[in-house]
Amino acid sequence: MMKGVASSASQGQSPKARGEKTTKTLGMKVVEGSYAVAHAVKCCRPDVISAYPITPQTHIVEHLSQMVANGEMDSEFLTVDSEFSALSVLVGSSACGGRCYSSTTSQGLALMYEVLYNVSGMRLPIVMNVANRALGAPLNIWNDQQDSIGARDVGWLQIYVEDVQEAVDATLQAYKIAEDPEIMTPTMVCMDGFILTHVYEPVKLLDQELASEFLPPFAPRSILDTADPKTFGAFADPSTYTEFRYLQFEAQNKALAKIERTAREFEETFGRFYGGLVDSYRADDAEIVIVTLGSVIGTIKDAIDSMRAEGKKVGLVKVRCYRPFPVAALREALKKASIIAVLEKDVSIGGEAGLLADMKAAFYNSSIHPPIIGFTAGLGGRDITINDIEKLVKKAEAAMKGIESEFEFLSLRTEIL
Amino acid sequence: MEKSLLAPGHRACAGCAMPTTIKLVLDAAGPNTIVVSPTGCLEVTTTPFPESAWCVPWIHSLFENAAAVASGVEVMLKRRCKDANVIVIGGDGSTLDIGMGSNSGMFERGHKVLYVCYDNEAYMNTGVQRSGSTPFCANTTTTPSGKISLGNPRPKKDMPAIAVAHRVPYVATASVAYPVDLRRKVKKALQVSGPSYIQVNAPCITGWTFDAGTMVEIARLAVETGLWPLVEWENGVVGQVKKVTRPKPVDEYLKLQGRYRHLFKMPDGGEMLKQIQAIADANIAKYRLVD
Numbered sequence: 001m002m003k004g005v006a007s008s009a010s011q012g013q014s015p016k017a018r019g020e021k022t023t024k025t026l027g028m029k030v031v032e033g034s035y036a037v038a039h040a041v042k043c044c045r046p047d048v049i050s051a052y053p054i055t056p057q058t059h060i061v062e063h064l065s066q067m068v069a070n071g072e073m074d075s076e077f078l079t080v081d082s083e084f085s086a087l088s089v090l091v092g093s094s095a096c097g098g099r100c101y102s103s104t105t106s107q108g109l110a111l112m113y114e115v116l117y118n119v120s121g122m123r124l125p126i127v128m129n130v131a132n133r134a135l136g137a138p139l140n141i142w143n144d145q146q147d148s149i150g151a152r153d154v155g156w157l158q159i160y161v162e163d164v165q166e167a168v169d170a171t172l173q174a175y176k177i178a179e180d181p182e183i184m185t186p187t188m189v190c191m192d193g194f195i196l197t198h199v200y201e202p203v204k205l206l207d208q209e210l211a212s213e214f215l216p217p218f219a220p221r222s223i224l225d226t227a228d229p230k231t232f233g234a235f236a237d238p239s240t241y242t243e244f245r246y247l248q249f250e251a252q253n254k255a256l257a258k259i260e261r262t263a264r265e266f267e268e269t270f271g272r273f274y275g276g277l278v279d280s281y282r283a284d285d286a287e288i289v290i291v292t293l294g295s296v297i298g299t300i301k302d303a304i305d306s307m308r309a310e311g312k313k314v315g316l317v318k319v320r321c322y323r324p325f326p327v328a329a330l331r332e333a334l335k336k337a338s339i340i341a342v343l344e345k346d347v348s349i350g351g352e353a354g355l356l357a358d359m360k361a362a363f364y365n366s367s368i369h370p371p372i373i374g375f376t377a378g379l380g381g382r383d384i385t386i387n388d389i390e391k392l393v394k395k396a397e398a399a400m401k402g403i404e405s406e407f408e409f410l411s412l413r414t415e416i417l
Numbered sequence: 418m419e420k421s422l423l424a425p426g427h428r429a430c431a432g433c434a435m436p437t438t439i440k441l442v443l444d445a446a447g448p449n450t451i452v453v454s455p456t457g458c459l460e461v462t463t464t465p466f467p468e469s470a471w472c473v474p475w476i477h478s479l480f481e482n483a484a485a486v487a488s489g490v491e492v493m494l495k496r497r498c499k500d501a502n503v504i505v506i507g508g509d510g511s512t513l514d515i516g517m518g519s520n521s522g523m524f525e526r527g528h529k530v531l532y533v534c535y536d537n538e539a540y541m542n543t544g545v546q547r548s549g550s551t552p553f554c555a556n557t558t559t560t561p562s563g564k565i566s567l568g569n570p571r572p573k574k575d576m577p578a579i580a581v582a583h584r585v586p587y588v589a590t591a592s593v594a595y596p597v598d599l600r601r602k603v604k605k606a607l608q609v610s611g612p613s614y615i616q617v618n619a620p621c622i623t624g625w626t627f628d629a630g631t632m633v634e635i636a637r638l639a640v641e642t643g644l645w646p647l648v649e650w651e652n653g654v655v656g657q658v659k660k661v662t663r664p665k666p667v668d669e670y671l672k673l674q675g676r677y678r679h680l681f682k683m684p685d686g687g688e689m690l691k692q693i694q695a696i697a698d699a700n701i702a703k704y705r706l707v708d
Contacts, residue, residue, distance in 0.1 A: 047496055048492055050489070076492045078488065078489075080485065080488075081522035084518070084519070085518065089488050089489035089492070090489055091476075091478045091485075092476065092489025092491075093490070097493065098492075115482065118479055224490060226448065226473065226499075229448075229471065231471050231475050232475065232476035232477070233460075234465065234469060235461055236466045240466055240467070
């Protein structure tokens with residue numbers, strides 16, 4: 001049923017993990033997604049947390065504030081004047097050798113934009129949960145993924161999660177990946193706003209002792225220290241700037257293996273696995289494979305199950321790691337697909353959409369290049385239903401005979417245009 | 418003389434007040450200091466990779482976030498029980514304009530950070546554009562004098578008053594022409610348990626256009642005319658003030674600088690000179706500069 005992709009034979013939610021979710025409920029608690037993530041952050045033992053409130057990220061930082069106020073976690077929590085300052089504070093703390101955390105979304109991520117580049121350029125391994133949300137105008141507080149997809153080029157690693165448990169587990173993994181001396185690259189753990197931040201579901205919270213064992217203390221090679229004065233953030237002229245960017249590029253390439261390895265190490269310690277770079281569901285013999293990211297995967301799996309019952313060969317490939325973009329893993333996972341249908345909650349106005357463009361690029365020079373069509377849906381919090389997925393599959397079936405539209409807005413309400 | 422903590426060989430202009438100001442600040446603060454700088458002349462003239470003129474730990478992130486970065490540094494030092502001075506050194510554009518939000522946050526959170534603004538009264542690094550700190554009638558590349566313009570139409574933003582309004586416990590103005598006074602103020606600021614703010618008048622040879630040998634004289638004249646009063650505010654109250662025995666007319670200060678040349682040539686210039694004199698007179702009265 002579930003078949004592995006990428007480097008190993010049996011990936012996906014391993015039977016062990018699935019068993020835990022369905023039968024082995026011992027040790028699980030029904031908690032809000034934001035609480036579960038805040039608890040995971042606590043287990044990462046950050047030195048400094050700096051954040052600015054913005055819906056739907058607020059509950060995460062409120063929970064963290066309370067944990068600090070209760071003395072349950074030993075971290076400095078800074079309330080600041082903006083998201084811009086929130087991340088800027090962490091530049092200073094991280095350069096002093098502190099493990100740093102923030103969380104934001106949407107407009108807040110946009111306001112951080114300049115600092116995002118700066119953090120990655122200075123190789124500060126800050127971790128941030130992005131509670132994915134739409135950007136205005138028009139103002140909209142609900143979920144889509146325009147915010148972080150739009151920030152794909154800022155030099156951060158990006159991991160997209162499917163459910164709350166994965167958000168918890170990916171947050172711990174993120175620090176281990178980001179702080180690797182070979183990587184030293186900040187990381188966003190992207191979770192759908194409201195859908196995952198505000199949902200209550202059974203979650204296995206992290207065990208502090210195991211988490212501490214899994215994630216060693218942060219020990220960067222260079223810090224701001226009066227005993228050993230160093231200059232941070234010098235300017236680079238045309239004779240060296242390119243090489244700074246190249247080193248970042250190389251670090252992201254190295255992160256591909258590190259992300260896989262970290263997911264496996266996590267499985268060894270905690271018994272849960274979500275795929276390293278990508279995951280798949282009923283994709284091994286599928287003709288039509290849907291490629292997507294985030295929480296919509298649950299709906300798609302249900303839709304696939306019912307379509308499979310009708311004899312349609314439909315499968316799913318989940319992009320867990322979006323930056324670095326896992327070209328080799330995707331080519332492997334999709335090598336038998338007759339057509340690829342990309343579904344995403346973002347749009348590149350004037351172009352197509354982020355994931356679709358990356359997918360087309362990944363396959364253009366490949367020995368196999370199945371047709372790739374794309375759909376944007378779920379913008380500004382509109383539900384993506386099983387009906388929508390079935391509609392998408394029908395369009396993909398039709399496209400197998402000839403592509404009429406390479407990219408479209410799925411379930412567009414033409415009556416209000 | 419002890420070795421300066423800002424090494425020679427930086428690329429600032431001859432006659433620039435900025436490196437002299439930095440050397441005085443570092444001399445007073447000593448080597449147990451971490452400096453945070455925003456983008457600006459200071460950053461580009463002292464840190465062209467792989468070179469650096471800094472003999473203390475130094476970090477630059479962006480134009481408008483130095484105070485936030487310094488907050489993060491201070492918090493981590495405290496957490497690790499390390500005792501070091503945290504000093505922001507930035508120009509007026511980053512301090513009074515684009516970094517105001519970040520400064521306000523650092524001030525109100527009460528971080529133990531000394532913020533030193535070297536005030537050269539315009540965006541000098543990008544080519545002398547007007548900032549919120551540009552004085553009335555100064556010619557800049559974005560407030561040029563012309564047939565219907567007498568230069569910058571607005572007076573300087575009063576940043577020390579803004580710092581005082583944040584209940585910053587120690588606020589002072591200083592001048593590169595008064596090194597003993599500047600060093601004393603830096604030492605005093607570093608004794609304060611919370612934030613402190615010092616704004617230093619720092620003439621820019623390129624933007625103000627003067628003869629390189631007259632930099633200190635010009636800075637001194639700013640004080641002696643009453644246009645740059647040397648004042649301390651301790652816990653919101655005016656403390657020590659540098660007295661000016663016989664204030665000089667503002668013309669003596671203005672005529673040495675190319676940025677005010679138009680005032681001495683244009684028909685309406687005389688009226689503007691009177692208005693600038695009125696600004697100096699108001700300072701003299703407000704801070705009781707004359708006994």
